[in-house]
Each structure stands twice: as C-alpha cells, then as structure tokens.
Amino acid sequence: MLTIKDDGGEKMSSSNASATLFGWDFQINAAIVLMLDNIQIAEQVRVEGDTEDIEIKLSNGKMLYSQAKSVEKSTDYSHVKDKLKKALTTLSTASENPDCDKLIYVTNSPNPFGDKKSMAAFYGHTRKAFKNLPDTCRTTVENIIDNLPNNTLDTDKFHVHVIPFETDDMKERYKVIKTVVDDFVFSVKPNLSGIGQQAMEIWQKDFFENATLSDTSKTIKKKELIWPLIVLMYDSNVPNNPILEIMDESDLYELTIKYKDLINNKVERFDFSTKIISDYKDYKPTNMKTKTIEFINLHWLDYKDEFDIDGVDPLIQEKVLKIIIDNIIRQKYLISDIKKKVCI
Amino acid sequence: MIFKSLKLTEGMATKKFDFSSSVNLIYSEKNSKGKTTLLRFLLYAIGYAIPNTKNIKFEKCITECELECEMGSIKVIRQNDYLEVFQASEKRTYILPHEVDDFHSLLFGTHNKDILNNLLGTFYVDQEKGWTLLNRGTVIGKNHFTIEHLILGLSDRDCSELTKELKSVERELSKFRQMFNVAQYQAEINERKENLVFEEHDEAVQRQLEILKFDAKSISDELKRINNVIDENTSFKNYIEKMKIRVMASNGEEIPVNKNTIVDFQDNVEILVAKRRMITAELSSIKREINKFDKVTSLQETLFKTETLIQSFDKNISAFEIDAATVDRIVTKLEHERTKIKKAITAATKLNNQIVTDIYNTIKKYAVELDLEKNMNLWQDYIFTDDLKSLSGAILHKIVFVFKLAYIKAVQDKLKIHLPIILDSPSGRELDKANIDKMMDILNRDFRKNQIIISSIFTYSLDNMKVFELGDLLIDEYTNYR
Numbered sequence: 053m054l055t056i057k058d059d060g061g062e063k064m065s066s067s068n069a070s071a072t073l074f075g076w077d078f079q080i081n082a083a084i085v086l087m088l089d090n091i092q093i094a095e096q097v098r099v100e101g102d103t104e105d106i107e108i109k110l111s112n113g114k115m116l117y118s119q120a121k122s123v124e125k126s127t128d129y130s131h132v133k134d135k136l137k138k139a140l141t142t143l144s145t146a147s148e149n150p151d152c153d154k155l156i157y158v159t160n161s162p163n164p165f166g167d168k169k170s171m172a173a174f175y176g177h178t179r180k181a182f183k184n185l186p187d188t189c190r191t192t193v194e195n196i197i198d199n200l201p202n203n204t205l206d207t208d209k210f211h212v213h214v215i216p217f218e219t220d221d222m223k224e225r226y227k228v229i230k231t232v233v234d235d236f237v238f239s240v241k242p243n244l245s246g247i248g249q250q251a252m253e254i255w256q257k258d259f260f261e262n263a264t265l266s267d268t269s270k271t272i273k274k275k276e277l278i279w280p281l282i283v284l285m286y287d288s289n290v291p292n293n294p295i296l297e298i299m300d301e302s303d304l305y306e307l308t309i310k311y312k313d314l315i316n317n318k319v320e321r322f323d324f325s326t327k328i329i330s331d332y333k334d335y336k337p338t339n340m341k342t343k344t345i346e347f348i349n350l351h352w353l354d355y356k357d358e359f360d361i362d363g364v365d366p367l368i369q370e371k372v373l374k375i376i377i378d379n380i381i382r383q384k385y386l387i388s389d390i391k392k393k394v395c396i
Numbered sequence: 397m398i399f400k401s402l403k404l405t406e407g408m409a410t411k412k413f414d415f416s417s418s419v420n421l422i423y424s425e426k427n428s429k430g431k432t433t434l435l436r437f438l439l440y441a442i443g444y445a446i447p448n449t450k451n452i453k454f455e456k457c458i459t460e461c462e463l464e465c466e467m468g469s470i471k472v473i474r475q476n477d478y479l480e481v482f483q484a485s486e487k488r489t490y491i492l493p494h495e496v497d498d499f500h501s502l503l504f505g506t507h508n509k510d511i512l513n514n515l516l517g518t519f520y521v522d523q524e525k526g527w528t529l530l531n532r533g534t535v536i537g538k539n540h541f542t543i544e545h546l547i548l549g550l551s552d553r554d555c556s557e558l559t560k561e562l563k564s565v566e567r568e569l570s571k572f573r574q575m576f577n578v579a580q581y582q583a584e585i586n587e588r589k590e591n592l593v594f595e596e597h598d599e600a601v602q603r604q605l606e607i608l609k610f611d612a613k614s615i616s617d618e619l620k621r622i623n624n625v626i627d628e629n630t631s632f633k634n635y636i637e638k639m640k641i642r643v644m645a646s647n648g649e650e651i652p653v654n655k656n657t658i659v660d661f662q663d664n665v666e667i668l669v670a671k672r673r674m675i676t677a678e679l680s681s682i683k684r685e686i687n688k689f690d691k692v693t694s695l696q697e698t699l700f701k702t703e704t705l706i707q708s709f710d711k712n713i714s715a716f717e718i719d720a721a722t723v724d725r726i727v728t729k730l731e732h733e734r735t736k737i738k739k740a741i742t743a744a745t746k747l748n749n750q751i752v753t754d755i756y757n758t759i760k761k762y763a764v765e766l767d768l769e770k771n772m773n774l775w776q777d778y779i780f781t782d783d784l785k786s787l788s789g790a791i792l793h794k795i796v797f798v799f800k801l802a803y804i805k806a807v808q809d810k811l812k813i814h815l816p817i818i819l820d821s822p823s824g825r826e827l828d829k830a831n832i833d834k835m836m837d838i839l840n841r842d843f844r845k846n847q848i849i850i851s852s853i854f855t856y857s858l859d860n861m862k863v864f865e866l867g868d869l870l871i872d873e874y875t876n877y878r
Contacts, residue, residue, distance in 0.1 A: 279670035320625045322664045323632045
C-alpha cells in the first residue's frame with residue numbers, strides 16, 4: 053500500500069496530496085539521475101528505502117544514501133532550510149552505517165541553503181561535494197550537525213545535488229532528467245539518438261513501481277535498468293548499417309516490416325542465433341572491417357535449410373535471411389558493447 | 397506395434413506402466429481418475445499432437461515409452477517438441493510437429509502420407525469424439541480422419557492435386573456464401589426503404605477507440621509471440637541440460653553445460669524478459685486508455701436508443717456494392733465445382749479398388765455378427781455414407797466399432813504390421829452388456845495378435861487381461877505399476 057508522507061515523514065492531509073505527489077515525482081527522477089551518475093559502480097537501487105529516500109548499493113558492497121527534498125515553487129525559499137535540516141538529521145543516522153560510502157542531499161531548489169548570496173553556486177544542474185561548497189554553506193551544514201543529538205555525519209561523504217525540476221508542464225519539468233538520460237545514452241552508444249525519451253519514461257514507470265512496494269528489499273537491479281535500453285537501441289534505426297552495402301535501404305525497410313515476426317523469431321530463437329554467432333566468431337575475414345558483410349555473403353546459404361518461406365521468391369528469401377543474420381550479429385555486438393560499458 | 401511400457405515424469409513425480417502385449421484394461425471405479433489422460437499419454441508419447449486434459453499439461457511432462465515395432469525394440473522419449481528414439485546404441489532426434497511423419501514412417505513402416513495422416517483414426521477411439529467418428533471427422537485435437545484419404549493411401553493412389561483444389565474451392569465458397577447473405581440482407585434493407593440517415597455517435601471517440609483496440613491487438617499478438625519464443629528457448633535449454641553434458645576447459649576443469657555456462661544464453665533470456673516487460677507495460681497503458689474511452693462511449697450509448705447500433709449496421713451494409721445475382725451465380729458455380737471434385741476424388745478412391753471391397757467385406761461380416769444388417773444398407777458404397785443422423789447412439793457406437801476393425805484389418809494387410817487397438821470407454825451409455833460381450837468376443841477371437849488397451853469404469857471378459865486400477869492421481873511420486 054502506498055503511504056503518503058510529507059517531507060518529515062508524517063501523514064499528510066488530502067489537500068496536500070498534489071504537493072506530495074510532486075515530491076514523489078521528484079524523488080523518483082532524482083533516483084534515476086543518481087543511478088545514472090553512478091552506473092559504473094552501482095549494483096541496485098531502492099526508492100523509498102529502509103532509512104533514506106534513495107538507497108543505491110554499489111558493487112563494492114558500500115551504500116550511497118540520499119535524501120530528496122523538493123519545493124513546488126522554485127522561488128519559494130521559506131522552507132528550504134528546514135528541509136535541509138531534516139535531510140541532514142536523517143543522513144546523519146545513515147552515516148553511522150559502516151557501509152555508508154556517500155551521503156547526498158538532492159533538491160530542486162536553486163537556493164538549497166536559503167542563502168541568496170550562495171545561489172550562484174547552484175545555478176542549473178549542479179553537483180557539489182562538501183569541500184566545494186561556498187564557505188557560508190559549509191558553515192550552515194556544520195552548525196546544523198553540531199546541534200544534532202547524534203552528531204555522526206561525516207562531511208567528507210556529504211554532497212549536494214541540485215536538479216532543476218519544476219512547473220506542471222511535464223516537458224519542462226523533465227527537461228534536465230531527459231538531458232541526463234540523453235547524455236547517458238550518448239555515452240554508451242554515441243551514434244544512436246532519439247531513444248532518450250522512451251528510456252526515461254520506462255525508467256520513471258519502473259522506479260515509481262519500486263517506490264510503491266512496501267517490501268524495501270525489492271530493489272531495481274542495474275541490469276533491469278539496462279536491458280530495456282538495449283532493446284530500444286536494437287529496435288532503433290541503425291546509422292551506417294553494414295548490410296546497406298549489399299541491400300537497398302528501401303528493400304531493407306520494406307522487408308523488415310513485412311517479415312517482422314519471422315525475423316524477430318529467428319533472431320530471438322537461441323538455437324538458431326547461437327549457430328550464427330558461433331560460426332561468425334570462427335570466421336576469419338580477409339578484412340576485419342568488412343567481417344560482417346563478408347560473413348553474410350559467404351555463409352548465408354549455410355542456414356538456408358532452416359529457413360523456407362512457402363511460395364516466396366528465392367531472392368526475397370535470400371534477402372530476409374541476410375537481414376536476420378545481420379540482426380543477430382548486430383544484437384550480439386550491441387549487447388557485448390553495452391554490458392562492457394556499464395559493467396553488467 | 398506394442399506398447400511395452402510407459403513412464404511419465406512431471407517435475408519430481410513419476411509413474412511407470414508396464415503393459416501386457418495382449419489385453420490391458422485401465423480401470424477406475426469412478427470417472428475423472430486419469431484413464432483418458434493415460435491413453436492420451438500413450439499417443440502423445442509416440443509423437444501425436446494431443447490436447448491437454450483438464451488436470452495435466454502434456455508439454456510439462458516427460459514421457460518414456462518402450463515399444464516393440466517394425467524397427468524392433470525401441471525407446472522413445474518425448475519432452476515437449478523433442479522426441480528422441482533409442483534403438484540399441486543408435487539415437488535419432490525428431491523435432492515435432494515438423495518431423496513427426498519421419499518418425500511415424502519408421503514406426504509404422506510406410507512413407508505414404510495419406511496412410512500416416514489417417515492412421516490414428518483407425519486404431520484409437522477417443523472418449524469424446526471417437527464413438528461418433530465413422531468415416532470422416534476429428535479423431536482428437538488436430539488429428540483428422542477421412543476414409544477417402546486412407547483408402548487412397550492404402551491403394552497407393554494419389555489425389556493430392558484434387559484435394560488441394562477442393563480445399564481452395566471450399567474456402568472460396570464459404571466467402572461467397574457470406575457475401576450472398578450480406579447481399580440478401582442489403583436487399584431487405586433497401587426494400588424497407590428505411591431512413592438511413594442517423595444521429596451519429598461521437599465519431600472521433602469511436603475512431604480513437606478503434607485505433608487503440610487495433611494497437612492493443614497487435615501488442616497482444618507480439619506478447620504472445622515473445623512468450624512462445626521464451627517457451628521454445630526454455631525447452632531447448634531443458635533439453636540440453638537434461639543431457640547432462642560436461643565439457644573440459646583448457647585448464648582441465650570440467651564444466652557442466654547448463655543455462656549458466658552456455659555462452660550468450662543468459663543474455664538471450666534477459667533481452668526477451670526485458671522485451672516482455674516493456675510490451676506488458678505498453679499493453680496495460682493502452683488498456684487503461686481503452687477503459688477510459690469505453691466509459692465515454694457507454695455513456696454516449698445510454699443517450700441513444702438501442703436501435704442505433706442496428707441502424708448504424710444497416711447503414712454500413714447498405715453502403716456495400718454487392719450484386720446479389722452475380723454472387724448467387726458464383727456460389728452455384730462453385731458448388732458444382734466442389735461436387736465435381738468430390739466425385740472425382742471418390743471415383744479415384746472407389747474405382748476398381750480391392751481395398752474398398754476388402755473393407756466392405758469386413759464391415760459386412762462384423763455387422764451381421766452384431767445384428768446391424770437392418771440399420772445399415774449393406775452395399776459397398778455404405779462405407780462412404782454421411783448419413784449418421786438416422787442412427788441411434790447405441791447403433792452408431794457399434795457401427796463405429798465395426799468400421800474401425802475393418803480399417804485396422806485393411807491397414808494391417810497392407811503394411812504387414814499389427815496395430816494396437818486403443819478404446820476409450822467402449823461401453824458407452826446406451827450399450828447393453830450383451831452387445832459389449834459380442835464386441836469383446838470379436839476382439840478375443842480375431843485380434844489376438846493386436847495389443848488391446850481399453851479404459852473404462854467397467855470390466856470385461858477378455859483373455860489374458862491385465863488390469864491397471866487408477867487411484868486419485870495419475871502421476872504420484874515414484875510409483876511403478878508392474
């Protein structure tokens with residue numbers, strides 16, 4: 053069951069529900085940003101964890117704890133200090149955990165310390181370690197933690213992360229999140245574009261579901277985040293696809309649509325795809341750069357027996373088979389590449 | 397062919413049945429104890445496509461069947477779509493359903509597809525449909541029987557071109573008949589000259605709803621497709637794992653071949669699982685949209701009279717351009733064509749065909765013995781009859797029995813083999829004991845070399861009968877029936 057809490061963890065009246073939902077939305081999107089920021093070393097993430105709003109487990113067994121505090125109107129600074137105090141109180145407890153690696157205060161307020169003079173340091177999407185904070189901000193943090201009953205917060209582990217996130221116009225609200233996702237996609241596959249929006253929406257849905265699960269041991273694993281991205285990348289148009297050297301683009305497009313199910317079935321059937329990949333690995337090309345095309349041209353006939361579309365022109369069958377082989381090899385490269393880049 | 401044993405495995409549970417080569421009775425006092433399932437397992441075990449019964453999904457079970465057949469002693473292991481046949485040290489693997497004919501060719505000693513495709517209908521009588529299947533119809537699931545095809549096969553005659561032509565004409569005929577019905581209805585509307593200008597629903601909402609439903613359908617199909625691929629890959633993996641292969645790494649370490657060690661297998665699983673998750677989410681979101689629109693349209697519908705739907709239908713029908721007279725002419729022409737092709741097939745089947753005469757003679761002999769003369773026109777063409785409506789349940793039951801025996805004899809004479817005779821609930825509801833005894837006497841006397849497997853809640857007086865009494869579960873853990 054979804055329990056609606058305000059920033060302090062107390063139950064809220066229904067009149068404040070929209071503010072709470074805004075807070076949830078921010079928390080979910082902040083979790084996506086933090087996960088992508090740490091994708092190389094992250095293993096799994098939990099939104100609305102046991103102790104903190106966002107908890108990321110790292111591959112070395114350490115934890116990244118984060119408190120997410122949002123303001124509905126970015127020009128309203130009246131409660132930002134309170135929010136900071138509440139966040140530090142909770143993070144201070146998390147700091148006691150021996151597995152604590154980083155403590156992150158994430159907010160959408162451009163003035164996270166309620167101090168107009170330091171605002172310039174937090175313009176746009178910013179990430180700052182404690183030591184890089186303006187002096188006034190460091191003093192604010194130290195004053196707060198000095199007054200906490202258990203002053204255990206290790207400031208070396210403390211970071212402030214400001215993510216612009218406001219308005220009811222969803223496109224505007226998610227602008228920075230989308231940029232982060234786009235940058236991430238670009239970092240793992242530079243020649244692909246246009247899948248950032250879809251990836252963001254899928255992850256938002258997954259993170260939201262995770263946040264609503266009362267069992268806090270249910271986490272989102274890194275691979276659960278990455279595999280949908282691989283699917284989107286595989287499905288998107290491939291610039292400079294080698295097969296275009298032996299096939300018209302219009303042919304490729306038309307046949308891919310017409311024989312979509314057949315092509316997908318063959319690519320996804322492990323008993324078929326493993327044969328192609330195995331033969332491909334063993335194949336010694338005359339030129340490494342043209343290995344795929346050489347392999348397709350020389351070996352497509354080897355798989356002809358497993359492939360017969362009744363009553364279809366043999367030339368079309370040949371082309372469809374070549375598309376299938378190309379897709380299998382392309383998918384294999386894509387998976388290996390992405391897995392390597394994000395360490396799964 | 398003789399079923400020597402059948403071992404069933406479902407998860408950790410197994411059960412083995414050792415059959416007698418003469419008569420076997422699968423018995424339980426009450427129904428729903430698994431008799432029918434056991435018979436179906438026998439057929440499933442030798443490669444037939446058999447629909448699941450209420451409590452057991454065949455594809456989740458492994459069957460291991462020892463057979464005595466034309467090839468000698470063989471062991472057949474089936475796991476979903478994989479069938480392995482072991483004979484001495486030799487092993488053959490068949491992928492079902494594509495290679496089922498190859499296996500059956502070896503099992504029954506013929507490559508003739510007309511015989512193979514109709515063989516099951518000769519030796520197996522299903523509880524549900526079998527006792528009304530005389531000469532044409534469904535044996536079980538997708539297995540059909542047509543007497544003409546069996547006879548063509550037995551007499552080595554080929555009518556495949558005519559059969560193809562017949563199917564094509566029947567398809568066309570069915571379409572044109574539908575079209576003719578529409579044309580007639582259209583004429584009726586026009587005759588009534590009703591006002592076909594109606595108030596319209598919010599067409600934009602309707603259009604949007606149609607688009608969403610179309611999207612939902614194609615996404616559902618894609619989901620089904622992916623689930624099928626996942627199932628197939630899982631079967632493949634299970635098949636490989638079951639072989640317990642170990643390979644040696646270059647450092648001498650022995651590595652078991654399983655889902656964790658097969659290169660790329662986990663990636664294949666992960667990508668399909670991700671696709672399935674994404675599609676499921678997309679489908680849920682579209683369904684939510686559909687629900688929203690459905691609510692809007694149902695609200696609109698309550699604002700209109702119920703006639704509106706009929707009027708809208710009429711309006712669409714009247715907009716079609718169909719010439720009823722032309723359609724009628726085409727239907728008549730196609731019917732003539734169909735009759736002509738059917739006659740040609742029947743003629744090719746019957747003409748100077750000793751097999752027809754042999755089947756007829758066997759039927760006649762047993763019909764007399766079972767007092768069926770007055771119910772059957774005992775002339776040669778009766779074996780092709782399609783008049784079953786005039787027959788009562790008990791009479792039809794006996795006639796079916798007689799026909800089956802005649803088919804079996806004809807097949808055995810041709811292939812020089814002995815078929816098993818598998819009868820599910822031969823007593824029927826309306827058959828008295830005297831008739832049952834007569835039927836069993838025939839089996840006792842003339843089919844002694846055939847293995848007979850009967851399931852029933854009754855017992856019978858048959859020689860050398862081995863009885864299997866079924867308890868509550870067909871497959872208990874580690875139980876053997878010996």
